[in-house]
Amino acid sequence: MDSVVESGGLFGVWNHPNANQMAYFGLHALQHRGQTSAGIVTSDGENFKSHRGYGLLNHVFSSVEKLDNLVGQSAIGQVRSATQADQADDSNIQPLLFHFNNQSISISHNGNLTEALSLRDKLENDGAVFSSNSAAELLIHLLRRAKADSFQEAFELSLKQLKGGFNFCLLTNEGLYGAVDRNGFRPLIVGQFANGAYLLASETCVLSSIGANYVTELSAGEYVVIKDEGYQIFQYAEDIQISVEPMEFIYFSRPDSDIAGVNVHAARKRMGDRLAKEHPAPTADIVIGVPNSSLSAASGYAEAHGLPYEIGLIKHQYIGRTFIQPTQALREQGVKYKLSAVESLIKDREIVLVDDSIVRGTTVKHLIKMLRDSGAKAIHLRIASPPIRFPNYYGVNTTHTSELFAANYTTAELNELFGSDSLGFLSVDGLVESIALPFVDTPNRGISLDAYTGIYPADIGDYREEFESSLTALQKNILKGECCDV
Amino acid sequence: MDSVVESGGLFGVWNHPNANQMAYFGLHALQHRGQTSAGIVTSDGENFKSHRGYGLLNHVFSSVEKLDNLVGQSAIGQVRSATQADQADDSNIQPLLFHFNNQSISISHNGNLTEALSLRDKLENDGAVFSSNSAAELLIHLLRRAKADSFQEAFELSLKQLKGGFNFCLLTNEGLYGAVDRNGFRPLIVGQFANGAYLLASETCVLSSIGANYVTELSAGEYVVIKDEGYQIFQYAEDIQISVEPMEFIYFSRPDSDIAGVNVHAARKRMGDRLAKEHPAPTADIVIGVPNSSLSAASGYAEAHGLPYEIGLIKHQYIGRTFIQPTQALREQGVKYKLSAVESLIKDREIVLVDDSIVRGTTVKHLIKMLRDSGAKAIHLRIASPPIRFPNYYGVNTTHTSELFAANYTTAELNELFGSDSLGFLSVDGLVESIALPFVDTPNRGISLDAYTGIYPADIGDYREEFESSLTALQKNILKGECCDV
């Protein structure tokens, strides 16, 4: 059985007359964080109601009745990207909901616990019955077995036993709880409505979408308790090290979100600007970005050079759940449905193509071919982040070296493999300084660099053995400090 | 009974082993032209198959079986935006399909016939029974009543009787036919696959999506006949005047399409550049565009000024068919779901906001309020086209003066009503010169300016009386040449 890598967006609200609606619109603003399942659980202080399913939020809530059924003034919800294996089983759709004779608890979770397998093994050997593969259920088992005088104490004792990356939202009839791991890999913010009700959310972009204000952001090792009388933040761990996941800035988050006070679009634009300085393309005619996540960096690159920023690639909209994908034979005949090149712009031009990052490398190869077919004279590929060369174990869905194209190749080799005329990655320093988090005294200004350096800010637990046994020659060199062009 | 204003995207293919698939992916690339219904009709040379319904293409073809059922090597299809009234009746979903004892014909249609009502009246008085409100059915009645020796001759005789704006695709067991009106308001292109099969489509952006090449574009007053032996273009009318609908460049078409050899994104960028010159904003800090149709013009404006081009408004994706819209009460509490402002960019900045055009004026008022709420210091509204002050009768869905906000107000009044700090529209000359069609000897270089000037390139037929009786004071002044700031 495979452990499940969580990723997604969390939302919670306490004591709001339209808790179900707030959850819906809040999750709508977080939909970019996960598209395979969606769910909302509400409580009226006595009973819980739930509706969850596979698909986009507006597919799962396909009629207003489904939302209206979720009565109650408190809610938690989640949108999530599940792995293929995980999707076979609908018991994994979050938020999970547990009923006990003395209490009900709903829980949603983001991230990856590095000791999930060994912890589950231990609990099963002790007679525990699991109904899902979700790490969220681990927390429930710990909670129920904790020797504690109060729910809050049990929660704190349970959090102390967890390792890795996690954000949790829990709803009981008594309160709404949120928690982040010891590294603060991903944000979890507290907001407040005009009517005084509090909310939890994975990104600040939620706030403007539902008419709420920013209150604060949980820091590494903290949890929050929200009850009728207000919110209180507690620290459950001392051994913290702020290590924000850089992919939140590079790719995941919406451009209008702020993390630790830094706006995502602005950070991307600075990455583009810095990339232009580190890897100029003086002979280029135009700059284009891969839509949509690379557009900010591309315009930053263009402005730094004074080059025209053009919409040279069009992203097709309208690709819904039931979209019929072209067969391999049709693809080979040139049928495309995701991106189109604007031939009249590309033809006979020297192009700077800005992409946000390289993971598997398949898209960028395909794009370069498409631009060549459209008559590009030269293609200067610029990546607005360093090469990803090490797996992530805290919740980003890249847990295997084999999925990382750059884990085996130098930049020069990559340039050749991609078919670009030149290739430049943003440096690690460039990344840290472009994001410019305010944590100036924290290592790497509070950015987690493990994906580039192989140095992990938190113990990787059950993954240690796999990590070591699968190291590539290039990875070994980087770890020895003998490489690489980062 | 109301005549139906047609708008949408047409596709046809003749003699291709994957005609159904080609129609599907071709219509997918045209989905931006119409989202209320979709349909495909195929022929195997003997029998016709059809599947049509309300909703997006991928909703109507919700399973691959529905597409696979459409056997045959020829197809026509349509995506379409229907009016509310029209949607009550599914007999209007195109392509229409008619079976006669001696022949079957499928037809799809774009545009608006200015004499549809009087022509239908005449036919009904002569005993004709109509099963839809579509102008496409008018053509079928004319065809069936034509005294002609061949289908092609009947087709030509029928086209001669039609006035206004139209693009037609017809499929019979013998051939695929296309036709455009005497003004060429909207493009209809001929393309060719690598295997030799021909296609018809409303926009060139289809070609790269399905791996086909551009052959030619039908010109005003022409029709095309495609049979196994190839394609042939004929002229059915002498009294032509090329008058391309400017909204195709401003708003409708996809940026990667070319019309009469002019790329849409490039034309928009030139409009933005020209707008910057006509209405500069020297004290502004940043330029933002209304996503997605105004982004090209906004980057053109920014580059002309050397100002930063920023993603200051985020368009929410994932708003599907079943999206639950916020109630009025929730809207008033600040719940939004279409656009968000990036507060950290907007705050304390002087903004140039570029929008492509003003029709009802509601969105722009809403956006200016949103930017003010986000702390904008000043907002310079720039519209990359002239004010639309006269209704359109050739197929753009603005047939009533009452729907046109600018029909009553000067620019100064509009600036006040919108709440912007300054307002500038692109001039009519600026529009014509930015688009820069190659028809240098044609009036207005082949652009239809009726929406701005009230001077119509084709007789408005049944609409004459309504037009004259509903003229506003401002419209009268424009027609007298005494106004206006265009």
Place this chain on the structure above:
Amino acid sequence: MDSVVESGGLFGVWNHPNANQMAYFGLHALQHRGQTSAGIVTSDGENFKSHRGYGLLNHVFSSVEKLDNLVGQSAIGQVRSATQADQADDSNIQPLLFHFNNQSISISHNGNLTEALSLRDKLENDGAVFSSNSAAELLIHLLRRAKADSFQEAFELSLKQLKGGFNFCLLTNEGLYGAVDRNGFRPLIVGQFANGAYLLASETCVLSSIGANYVTELSAGEYVVIKDEGYQIFQYAEDIQISVEPMEFIYFSRPDSDIAGVNVHAARKRMGDRLAKEHPAPTADIVIGVPNSSLSAASGYAEAHGLPYEIGLIKHQYIGRTFIQPTQALREQGVKYKLSAVESLIKDREIVLVDDSIVRGTTVKHLIKMLRDSGAKAIHLRIASPPIRFPNYYGVNTTHTSELFAANYTTAELNELFGSDSLGFLSVDGLVESIALPFVDTPNRGISLDAYTGIYPADIGDYREEFESSLTALQKNILKGECCDV
């Protein structure tokens, strides 16, 4: 192109505050008459609303909104069984709805016009455009072309031109109209609600389901006009001959319906009683009927003999639209899903198996095998109607001799082919006397016997040639009076 054989149930209501609901529940009570499509059209005196689709009524009206949208105080509706070919095209789903500049008309229809093809040909050659294959549309074309001073006059003129079997319901903004053919093959009744509103329906069983009372039944060659001031019945034809379709009693109608004052269940029970007298089975142990249409006759047979009536065959319920049918391989392994035999009743018993009629003969062969496999000692097959040996051209879906198993075989041959131990059919006289219609002076007491005798009560028009060219030896003998065991 094939002419479409109509069959189904009609309903109409005029001036009732819940017209849409009455249509829904009225059609629900008629669902047994047609299961492939359902539709309702309503009028509020100005506008028409429609909802129609393939499937059972409760599938087509899958949400209460779909019904609620049908505003207005008048309605017509239909449930219908369509042929396979017909189902490919949703333009055939009734009621049809036509909009003219001066009027709208909705129409639904039952039956088969014997000159439909030649009439359509004539109209098409005169320029008529048809949007469906339905005979209902023929009436609309005749109506629109009629030289008449009023709608009623046009209606009457049009009815005069129609031959064959038909029941029509028409709804305009001015009134509700119903008409039956010159033979009164199928009933069309007028009913009245407690609130005074009138209704039309295909069967009296509708009345108790919607709380209405019986008023009258249209007779051969009559039409009814229902307006706010009440109902009026007119005769449009003189050359009438009452010839009720016997399958209405044998199979189609619900047991609680009355036709011409004769209850269907009671008639069936009398058929069973008479059958017992004509073909006793003195050594039999029990009597069983094929569910559900043969149960009344089986209990009549049992009572006549004083034999136990047993539920020896179980009909599976719950076979919905999406039921997955067993593959041929599974059927051969014994997988069944329609009927089960009650083995413990059948085993070692001598059985009388009563079926209502023999058309294709496949079911009865299958049943006899099933009873043999369950250990029946002997099977005496008794059919509660005469052998069907001639096609029907007035609306029963058996228009081809090739579909009629008994068209080639004598009773003795059939007994052998079916594998029964003995076989007896009800005689033609037995049928006529069991039904016992009150029309004692009409040939055959008003029952149409063409299916058994080949003598047609109305001209068979376009079908004459096919009829004559496909006569079997047995059919020829019957026509010559030289046969047969009826």
Place this chain on the structure above:
Amino acid sequence: MDSVVESGGLFGVWNHPNANQMAYFGLHALQHRGQTSAGIVTSDGENFKSHRGYGLLNHVFSSVEKLDNLVGQSAIGQVRSATQADQADDSNIQPLLFHFNNQSISISHNGNLTEALSLRDKLENDGAVFSSNSAAELLIHLLRRAKADSFQEAFELSLKQLKGGFNFCLLTNEGLYGAVDRNGFRPLIVGQFANGAYLLASETCVLSSIGANYVTELSAGEYVVIKDEGYQIFQYAEDIQISVEPMEFIYFSRPDSDIAGVNVHAARKRMGDRLAKEHPAPTADIVIGVPNSSLSAASGYAEAHGLPYEIGLIKHQYIGRTFIQPTQALREQGVKYKLSAVESLIKDREIVLVDDSIVRGTTVKHLIKMLRDSGAKAIHLRIASPPIRFPNYYGVNTTHTSELFAANYTTAELNELFGSDSLGFLSVDGLVESIALPFVDTPNRGISLDAYTGIYPADIGDYREEFESSLTALQKNILKGECCDV
């Protein structure tokens, strides 16, 4: 939290090449046992696949893909009727599926455990986390906590701890298991396919539907283990008392099923015969039964008297999941949709109305009114089972005295309340002798009479307190032996 009362149909198959199809058609034949949810879980010996949902089987398996996805040669499945409260939570849909690090188990369950609440309480206090309200999950917790050397031993130890009524099917990668409670309240049969594969099912009617043969029936206190090498039956309990639930004969089971060798239809017919003897109606004209479950008893009654058996009540078919029910106002106007009376049979007749049993009493009151409205001269109500006066705690969904109309009234009072002219119930002896189970040495010949006598064959555990505190005066008298007319 409420304990969930289980009812439904179970199916299991081991080592059949079409396990998924067999489960589908097997459950189809059991659909009458439960209509709110359906599910199938398959195993290929390594992995489990599942598909489950609310609705009828053919709604849950709405496409053949859903069934085809369930690969593997073994399967268990269930159709089930859930309580309203239960339906709010889809985690209760069976079969349940649990994954452990060392094993997966799927389980389905019928019945009610009388100590479910206290057992769950005990387990929860010991740290157990439940994901559903189902008793099936209790067994899983017991299994996982059992100190045993093998799965079979753990299964046996767990069964020993359960009280009340239950049938279980379990599927692991190693085998298929079935078990029944100490009273054998409900049947669980073993069958075999021609290819040698074994199956488990809740009723014998499954066998003929899927082409399999009867092998044996589990008796009280037994479980079965099916593996590749064959099946073996074991006894886990000594303290058994066969007490078949009489409602299986009276109402639940399909007429073609046999229980302990007794055919259900035949038993019902004997009940009708005995009822005629105990409560004759010498002046009656006809006998009618409430469709469908009372038809056998009604024909038995009619034959005993030599009275005509008539189809006087018609049950409407075609009431699907999305059927729109009439509003209260429409019901009052006479709109009906479930049953119709055949007025021409009823009018001026003296009627024997046979119903199978009285629970809430609402239907029978409604029917008597309907017959009166149809003109019945007199109505003799005959109930083919004794009055249900005590709640059931073993799985029949009548756990509260308040739901039992007869718990407060004598037969004379009931006759008055129902509005019938006379009323007779089958006696308890009559019931026992009509069913005539072969267990002649067992109390009540192996029939459980608690519903009539208040004497429970198995301890009622957690329900004892509620039972005693809610006793009505009539119930107390019965328990004292001072009453009643049974």
